[in-house]
Amino acid sequence: MTQTRRDFIKKAAALSAASYVSMNLPIDKINLARADEGVVWHRGSCRLCGVGCRVELGVKDGVPMGLRGVAESRTNFGYVCMKGTYFWKCMRHPDRLTKPLYRAKKSDAFKEISWDKALDIAADQFARAHKAGGGDAVAYYGSGQSLTEETYLFQKIMRGGLQSNNVEGNPRLCMASAAAGYLSSFGADEPIGGYADFEKAHCFFIIGSNTAEAHPVLFRRIMRRKLDNPNTVKVINIDPRISQTSRIADMHLQFMPGTDLALLNAMANVIMEEKLYDAEFVKNYATFRKGEAEQTTLEDFKAQVAKYTPEMAAKVCGGTFKADDIRTIARWFAKSKGTVSLWTMGLNQRKRGVWANNLVHNLHIITGQLVKDGADSLSLTGQPNACGGVREGGGLCHILPGHRPVENEKLRRQVEAAWGVPEGRIPAAPGLHTMAMFSAINEGKIKAIWINCTSPAQSLPNCTLYNKGMDRDDVFIVCTDIFPTLTTQKANLVLPASFHFEKTGVYGCTERRSQLTRKAIDSPGEARAEVWIVREWARRLAEKMNDPVIAQCIKPFEGLTEGYELPKAIWDEYTQKLTAGRDNDLRGATYAVLEKMADGVQWPAPTEEFALTGGTVKKFVKGRDPMATTESRNDLPYQFYGAAHPDRTLWIWLREQADPEEMPDAEYPFYLSTGRIIDHWHTMSMTGRIPELLRANPYAYVEVNPKDADRLGIKPGDMVEIKSRRGVNLLPAKVYAGPVEGMVFVYWHDQHPDRMINKVTKDGIDPGSKEPEFKICAVQVKRASDPKPLEPYIV
Amino acid sequence: MPISGVVIASLPSETNDVLRFLATLSQVEVHGADEKGNIVAVLETESSDEMEKIIDRISRDQNVLHVGLTYLNAEDEAERIIQGEEPARPFGFRKPSGTT
Numbered sequence: 001m002t003q004t005r006r007d008f009i010k011k012a013a014a015l016s017a018a019s020y021v022s023m024n025l026p027i028d029k030i031n032l033a034r035a036d037e038g039v040v041w042h043r044g045s046c047r048l049c050g051v052g053c054r055v056e057l058g059v060k061d062g063v064p065m066g067l068r069g070v071a072e073s074r075t076n077f078g079y080v081c082m083k084g085t086y087f088w089k090c091m092r093h094p095d096r097l098t099k100p101l102y103r104a105k106k107s108d109a110f111k112e113i114s115w116d117k118a119l120d121i122a123a124d125q126f127a128r129a130h131k132a133g134g135g136d137a138v139a140y141y142g143s144g145q146s147l148t149e150e151t152y153l154f155q156k157i158m159r160g161g162l163q164s165n166n167v168e169g170n171p172r173l174c175m176a177s178a179a180a181g182y183l184s185s186f187g188a189d190e191p192i193g194g195y196a197d198f199e200k201a202h203c204f205f206i207i208g209s210n211t212a213e214a215h216p217v218l219f220r221r222i223m224r225r226k227l228d229n230p231n232t233v234k235v236i237n238i239d240p241r242i243s244q245t246s247r248i249a250d251m252h253l254q255f256m257p258g259t260d261l262a263l264l265n266a267m268a269n270v271i272m273e274e275k276l277y278d279a280e281f282v283k284n285y286a287t288f289r290k291g292e293a294e295q296t297t298l299e300d301f302k303a304q305v306a307k308y309t310p311e312m313a314a315k316v317c318g319g320t321f322k323a324d325d326i327r328t329i330a331r332w333f334a335k336s337k338g339t340v341s342l343w344t345m346g347l348n349q350r351k352r353g354v355w356a357n358n359l360v361h362n363l364h365i366i367t368g369q370l371v372k373d374g375a376d377s378l379s380l381t382g383q384p385n386a387c388g389g390v391r392e393g394g395g396l397c398h399i400l401p402g403h404r405p406v407e408n409e410k411l412r413r414q415v416e417a418a419w420g421v422p423e424g425r426i427p428a429a430p431g432l433h434t435m436a437m438f439s440a441i442n443e444g445k446i447k448a449i450w451i452n453c454t455s456p457a458q459s460l461p462n463c464t465l466y467n468k469g470m471d472r473d474d475v476f477i478v479c480t481d482i483f484p485t486l487t488t489q490k491a492n493l494v495l496p497a498s499f500h501f502e503k504t505g506v507y508g509c510t511e512r513r514s515q516l517t518r519k520a521i522d523s524p525g526e527a528r529a530e531v532w533i534v535r536e537w538a539r540r541l542a543e544k545m546n547d548p549v550i551a552q553c554i555k556p557f558e559g560l561t562e563g564y565e566l567p568k569a570i571w572d573e574y575t576q577k578l579t580a581g582r583d584n585d586l587r588g589a590t591y592a593v594l595e596k597m598a599d600g601v602q603w604p605a606p607t608e609e610f611a612l613t614g615g616t617v618k619k620f621v622k623g624r625d626p627m628a629t630t631e632s633r634n635d636l637p638y639q640f641y642g643a644a645h646p647d648r649t650l651w652i653w654l655r656e657q658a659d660p661e662e663m664p665d666a667e668y669p670f671y672l673s674t675g676r677i678i679d680h681w682h683t684m685s686m687t688g689r690i691p692e693l694l695r696a697n698p699y700a701y702v703e704v705n706p707k708d709a710d711r712l713g714i715k716p717g718d719m720v721e722i723k724s725r726r727g728v729n730l731l732p733a734k735v736y737a738g739p740v741e742g743m744v745f746v747y748w749h750d751q752h753p754d755r756m757i758n759k760v761t762k763d764g765i766d767p768g769s770k771e772p773e774f775k776i777c778a779v780q781v782k783r784a785s786d787p788k789p790l791e792p793y794i795v
Numbered sequence: 796m797p798i799s800g801v802v803i804a805s806l807p808s809e810t811n812d813v814l815r816f817l818a819t820l821s822q823v824e825v826h827g828a829d830e831k832g833n834i835v836a837v838l839e840t841e842s843s844d845e846m847e848k849i850i851d852r853i854s855r856d857q858n859v860l861h862v863g864l865t866y867l868n869a870e871d872e873a874e875r876i877i878q879g880e881e882p883a884r885p886f887g888f889r890k891p892s893g894t895t
Contacts, residue, residue, distance in 0.1 A: 006796075009798045013800030014824075014835060018826060020863070021833040021835065023833070025827060027826075060870055065868065066866075066868040068867065069864075081864065082864065224804065224831075227806075227832060248860065
């Protein structure tokens with residue numbers, strides 16, 4: 001690089017940054033053009049969280065060389081985070097899987113084989129399993145990182161081809177409670193508003209979310225809103241742990257894990273007691289529910305929350321804040337011109353995760369802090385396509401594409417008709433949810449499973465138990481991935497997959513927004529796009545099982561090229577045939593439209609003309625959401641047409657405080673909670689391979705409150721044993737006043753057997769959402785030794 | 796030698812302190828600041844590793860709330876990849892267990 005070219009690039013970098021804050025710099029814009037010489041910028045979405053940042057990948061001579069944000073995008077306005085900035089380094093990484101690998105027995109060594117052979121083996125094994133046990137003996141376990149086209153095609157083959165609803169994905173582990181919360185409170189999955197509310201909000205209620213580290217680009221927007229309006233915008237942070245997010249909070253309430261249902265009920269109590277609720281909104285749009293969904297009354301609700309006085313809740317929460325603090329935040333929440341709530345795993349990964357979601361929604365419904373600009377109850381998602389592919393595209397055992405419950409016969413028939421398969425082909429009962437699926441593997445009931453783009457060997461709670469099942473030689477495991485993982489080590493067949501920007505497809509992010517990423521570079525070695533892999537596998541399955549219905553499932557996609565035509569045809573089938581008239585109507589979001597839009601389309605978007613406006617910013621609002629008009633039943637401005645509530649009202653739930661499944665006791669006296677750190681993502685198979693990110697945080701550590709550390713004789717860096725009834729970790733200590741006294745906190749990314757915290761976590765599940773309670777279990781904490789040198793570890 | 800463009804968000808009342816701190820960092824070239832606490836800067840480092848470290852160092856300043864990246868060019872590294880050099884790896888490549 002010449003000095004002159006470096007100057008151009010530096011000036012381009014300065015102009016790029018300045019443009020985002022409307023700062024005029026005395027730099028000639030010709031520098032931008034000169035800096036771009038030889039570089040082609042390809043537009044797409046970021047790969048490493050659920051925000052949906054739009055980015056452009058710089059490619060020079062066929063090699064990725066940089067990344068920049070898309071300033072016109074309403075998700076990130078051009079900003080990206082450190083993780084996102086470096087994800088392109090995975091593309092040419094020497095650890096990439098580049099050839100199919102096979103071994104008949106799990107004790108055998110892998111051998112490289114051809115794609116023909118690999119696909120034959122996969123088809124043979126699934127056919128054999130199906131012959132032995134029908135649809136119950138096969139399974140697909142996917143990912144919120146797969147493209148919608150991939151999830152859709154996998155589940156189509158499983159349901160329509162192999163007659164199995166054993167279709168699951170890792171979003172069960174992170175956002176199933178949020179989905180169930182939306183369905184039970186609002187009658188429809190996914191948020192009413194979105195990020196656009198941030199710039200109009202006057203109160204942020206952040207609970208169970210370290211937004212600053214898990215969603216840094218959104219945190220910047222919240223921080224900017226607060227800094228620009230320091231006296232009129234309030235930020236409330238509710239979390240057992242003080243985090244980077246707490247830095248901008250006007251009030252941070254630290255509570256003992258699992259007690260926040262009492263806190264949320266106490267806030268509702270203050271709002272009702274002080275008559276801060278919106279009686280007109282409640283009268284027009286809401287009803288009250290208890291138990292399974294039994295209708296009750298406003299008076300019952302008042303009586304129920306009246307039990308949760310601020311004094312009582314403050315005590316239940318551990319006495320770490322005052323009763324008046326609850327009154328203060330309840331008033332801020334109710335009285336603000338617009339309140340946005342944000343949460344992630346802190347609410348979802350709980351034994352009563354759905355209830356926790358319901359109680360946040362309650363606050364919004366009773367105060368009318370919904371459907372207006374600047375107000376929303378917004379669940380943040382952790383993966384780029386958990387909403388779009390898995391929740392909308394049929395990637396869970398109980399839902400078919402287009403938000404259709406499996407058990408609804410009429411809706412099953414619609415799907416069968418769209419696919420051209422015989423009536424009754426899709427089983428009437430939901431399949432096994434994630435924990436049941438891996439329990440069935442432990443019991444040898446599932447004989448063949450396809451694990452795509454995720455690593456359950458590390459990400460399941462109490463993972464040692466479920467690794468035993470995956471180690472069985474009578475369970476055939478196929479893995480598609482880009483890197484070796486702890487799960488590929490359990491596989492019989494490892495298939496090398498294309499990475500982001502090496503294939504074409506759509507991601508649907510947190511705020512109902514679908515965005516297209518087109519193929520920009522070729523995959524290394526023999527890695528192939530999953531849509532190609534599934535089609536080729538299904539054709540062989542049809543032959544081996546002599547089943548023309550399986551062939552019918554891929555008939556519309558035969559002969560199409562994998563880089564663009566094939567995913568486009570799959571997207572067209574899904575959107576045009578299966579979202580028509582559904583609440584996630586995406587008929588207008590064609591590839592042609594998505595290619596024109598800087599930041600995709602928010603559904604519902606029934607027509608291309610409407611989609612080209614960006615789609616629906618606010619759901620349920622006449623004049624803004626086309627379905628609110630077509631589904632209108634009266635003169636009211638808001639129409640809550642969600643299919644799960646036939647009465648078309650929002651449901652305010654009477655829910656009690658409920659303890660976690662496992663509480664500290666004399667033997668295991670500490671709470672353990674787990675979470676994320678800014679540099680890493682999930683099982684670290686990607687971020688752990690990027691030296692800059694790995695070196696920033698090379699291994700997990702345990703955060704210990706200084707008072708607890710003092711009592712236990714733990715000094716910074718000491719090795720500490722964290723032991724539960726299920727497993728043990730040995731981790732270096734970080735002593736600081738982050739976690740509340742009585743709780744320790746560990747990042748869950750580390751793959752090292754001594755530091756893999758999911759060996760310790762508990763596999764209890766929410767009875768409604770079936771999501772595990774990763775966030776809370778009971779542990780012993782013991783100093784093991786002085787500090788020891790540690791090595792990062794990744795398979 | 797990567798180059799990045801960043802917007803550093805500082806507490807508006809403390810922006811001058813942050814600017815003084817940034818002036819001590821040789822890798823940072825400040826191009827402007829506004830009354831909202833936004834500081835526009837270009838970071839130029841010897842390696843991506845150093846880029847990560849300098850961003851981390853800036854982020855840890857008590858008056859800095861956020862370092863927002865908008866642009867990263869690492870074409871030197873890309874050119875080295877074209878020439879056959881493998882990017883740095885922090886540990887040895889381990890294939891799935893038992894791989895031949």
